[in-house]
Amino acid sequence: MPKHSLMAGAVLHALWLFAASASAQEGDQTLPTVEVTATPFNASEGAQILTPAKVLSGAELRNKLGTSLGATLNDELGVSASGFGAGASRPIIRGLEGPRLRIMQNGMGVGDVSTVSNDHAVAIESSTARQIEILRGPAALLYGSGAIGGLVNIVNDRIPTELMPAPTGEAELRYSTADQGKNLSFATDAAAGTIGLHLDGHARTTGDYRIPGFAAPGDAASSYGVLPISFTHSRSLGFGASHIGDWGYVGASVATRRDRYGIPTAERSSIDLSETRFDADGLVRKPVEGIRSIRVRLASTDYEHVEQTAAGAPASRFLNRTLESRWEAVHEPLSGWRGTVGIQTERNRYSALSASTGRADTVPITRSSSVAAFIVEEKDVGPFTASAGLRLENLSRSPERAGLQDRSFNLASYSVGGLWRFLPGYGLGTTLSIAQRAPGTEELYSNGPHESTASFDIGNAALGKETSRNIELSLQKTEGLVRWRGNLFQNRVKDFIYARDTGVLVDESGAIDPAGEFRRRLWSQGDATIRGAEAEVSYNLRGDGLSLRAFADTSRGRLDGAGNLPLQPASRIGLDAGYKRGAWRSTASLIHAYRQERLASFEANPTPGYTRLDASLSYDQRIGRTRVTWFMLANNLLNQDIRLSTSLLREVAPQPGRNVTMGVRTTF
Template sequence: MEFQRTPMARAIMATAAALPLAAFAQTDTQTLAPVVVHATPFSASEDSQILTPAKILTGNELRDKLGNTLGETLSHELGVSASAFGAGASRPIIRGMEGPRVKILQNGMSVSDVSSLSNDHAVAADFGTARQIEILRGPAALLYGSGAIGGLVNIVNERIPTMLLPRPTGEAEVRASSADRGKAFSFSADGAAGKIGLHLDAQTNETDDYRIPGLANPADPASASGRLPNSFTRRQNLGLGISHVDDWGHIGASIGVLDDHYGIPTDERAYIDLHKKRFDVDGLFHEPLPWLSSIKLKLGATDYRHTEKEPDGTPATDFLNRAVETRIEATHVPLAGWQGSFGLQTEYGNYSALAADTGAPNAVPKTRSTSIAGFLVEERDFGPVRVSAGARLESVKRDPDAASGFAQRSFTLASYSLGSLWQFMPGYGAGLTYSLAQRAPSTEELYSGGPHESTATFDIGDSALTKETSRNIELSLQKTEGLVRWKANLFHNQVSNFIYGRTTGVTVDEDGGADPTGEFTQRFWSQGDAVIHGAEAEISYNLRGEGWSVRGFADTSRGRLEGNGSLPLQPATRYGIDLGYRQGAWRSGLSVLHAQRQDRLASFETFATPAYTQVDANLSWKKKYGSTRLTWFALAKNLLNEDIRVSTSILRDRAPLAGRNLVLGMRVNF
């Protein structure tokens, strides 16, 4: 199957040119039921998110796209790619922004793992039983952290019940996959006893090393073929929740445990054992005061640990993060036409990366981090124009152990966002948003000073790093009603003091001494001014109704360090089409995504990723038995068995994505 490599401008122009014809073809002004975004103070629907461009994965769409990792699950969404560090660790990258610039939440609270610090670290969140996954940017992101320059992803599993159900409900699913001999089972259930809401969820997922179409390293004929060595995964999680629900609101708590064991597909053959325990409290109180419509209280406590081990099982480095986060958020009644929320958020963390045998701070010393922030997000209509504004003030401290010799650092962060949406015709809108967001350097960026087994790098931080400041302007056009809907976004992001990892090509031993045969490559955390700009476009027809549906999309972004070439790990220009057909008990779909060659490399990068075309398909059949619904489904991924290497992966030259993969499964809803 051949696809012409057209420039992104032609893809967007073709999409735009189709709009009048598609609009003319409408014979039905169908209004579809909105999907509510949880991570906003306005209970907004997905279609109203021009000021905070959003995507919400839920229902069948979420189950069809569900992968072994969060990054894989979201990698085909508009403006989203993935870090793709093998099958066990992959984090979403939004508009070329990665790591700590993309905040991961679970039920509106930080997951408090260490996935933002390095690409080999898995996202420690229970997304396998999620009810929906939300992608947000703009003013609403300021509610959750100044560092969310790229945006945020919120995983909603509703572990703490917020309503009382008349009867028990739930879902169970089993699936098996061919490329990795995978086996997965997930279960969630909700019920009530009087005014007590109850929740239970569990998941187990096991995969072997996955099949690849050719050589692991195309430049090395002696590299592995057939299957990618050390790409196995083992994952289990269990969660329990209970709450008291009444007319005044609810108050509840939950506990969750997660165990994750996965291989790192590098020459070192290291693997990671990850364990996490989490306790949450959630409360909502309606109309506690005459001038407040609600108050939300949240508390999350996390005990996280993962150990990087050598192939023989010898522990190399222990990563620990113990964190406590609190939030109080109040929504006020309309005031002079303005509605919105304000609140206070605190975070306390104790992070370290120590030698497993001696406890010495060979990678990152014990460091206490504290932050306290106040935030405000407001919205008001002025006739056909809706104005949205957000602001956040935050104080962050990094306090390393005195024995490390590093100095304490403090940062004052001020972020704000202002946007407007003009509904110039019913169902049509134009939006303009400007935001300024600041981020404090992470502990690892400041204080690293040792070997990192899984990435085979010797990381060297810079304790003098200053805060990042991002200035972003975005223009959006959108049609939100009818069978045909579309949206297009243009953005320009200028980042002062952008922090990035810069490799020198120098190999060293485990003590950092120069060694031509050393197994570690030096990586320095550095700063420079950066510019990222890009465009996104999408048009759809009848996405949620019966009969035929179609979606066409394209996205591109370019990032460069001023005076020093491209930013590292930049996404390729992509475009594609999704076709679907639903009738009665049957549902089917075909997805084609084409990514162009990505040769815009940073000065220290050497591998340009070739173009690829990924074709996926799905087919399902459902049958109702009283109040129970049984669904049989089949998913086919990478049908063309392409050698896919994504430009946003550190391992793109030695770890392609899986080859052709058939997934068969059954799901029961009751």
């Protein structure tokens, strides 16, 4: 039996012993719950046994904030990060990423191109969010065929849904030592009669960050002590307003974002990103007999980023313009069934063109449109809860280049599940799901160089749709001071789409050249299987006094008959401890990731294991109606050379070394 399997078994046994011993000390105390807005029933976090969820909010979210969404979520159960420099790190859930993981803002798609390549940033800001929700499991499929792996929903309340009796808000200023980073963020809400108002924004600048040793392991010719071209510059501003009454609300918002960040590769390229976004949201309560509420949401994004060479010359221009709508109706219980039905539409125009000539050297202008209908229902029968969901979708892609064929896909996804509450606070559940995903524009029609990844990508217009069959077993305790959960899952994917690295070097025209700077990648298909397990136990996680959390997660993805899937996450174990008393709060976190040697055929070197130690200390004080929090965060205190197995840059770009962040936050 492999060593990491033995260790995982030992860790799971230790978690069970910890839960058993802590349960003996437990009284009738209960902890506050957090509502998950991205679930069909807006249930509490602890009730998500059929759709395993995690919500980051409050002090926990602020302590984990990074310069990217992936860095913020990297320590959560079953979640890792792509680690493509400080500016572009996207979350990976259970070994699945890119187009199989949907990123949303307030329940609507982000509208960027971060699913296309790891060097593309997620165009959304975590520092102005009220909470971040993670869903792993079948219910995520109701938000699109791109949610096979799960979804992440960033909630920023940009469109107010309730009237504030007095102005409220939050502002934060922080400085970090490893990258000389400076960050200012704020969000505020107010009301004028029946009009709710919201304003938020941020500005962040970081330099090239410090690393413990050489950028490339054992290569004295590589950079030492600092990782070149790892800087970030980012700013955003958003405003929203809504009319709110007992009947519901209707509102709109506008936001702009501008990023510039480096790609720490030998090409020393950088990306200049801009986006403008418009949202509208309206909800009417009890519009007709039998309907509890009707909600309509619209989102329009105008996204652009330019990939620049080391000399600052523009190389490629990526454009994406999207219009998405979502119509949902929550009905009154029918024969005990409660649920939501709806329709979702999306249109977008995407391209990756030469910045100098305007030619479609990478991806041609392609128009895509989709229409989907969905329903999810739930019913309680004694101690049992039954759940079922269905999504039917049609998606079409039309490239504007001669010789490329239009494609249309009919997609069907459904899930069924059951939960047995065999004791108060305890639940045993299982879910079965089948989900289908259409190939993305870049997977079908790419045919050109990608400067930031140093790859020459060649699509396949004949690719078929993916079909994923997932089974999951869950056991958890959701009440009291001690809470725990365990998940086992298997995902079998027919016609899994992946980029196959041929190992051939080519020039910018695609011609074979042993000295070429681009590696040729072909979009291909093959059957795949992903299996994994997760376990977590916590004590007094949100209460005063001592708090503890331990976790372990592992997953493995294989192409049937063709070896391992690329960029698979390492198995991990972790332990968090915290203490809160009066105005003081402190935490310490220790995470160990094991050596990852389950490599794809074209991956050369295993990723060494590492141990990361983090800590935090904060102090709250009241000044009138304002609460001021002084805080200090320390990351990678052991100054470990950390290389993520999920990063394409793991052999040339380690994670930051020892870093101390100091700051102050005010809320009123």
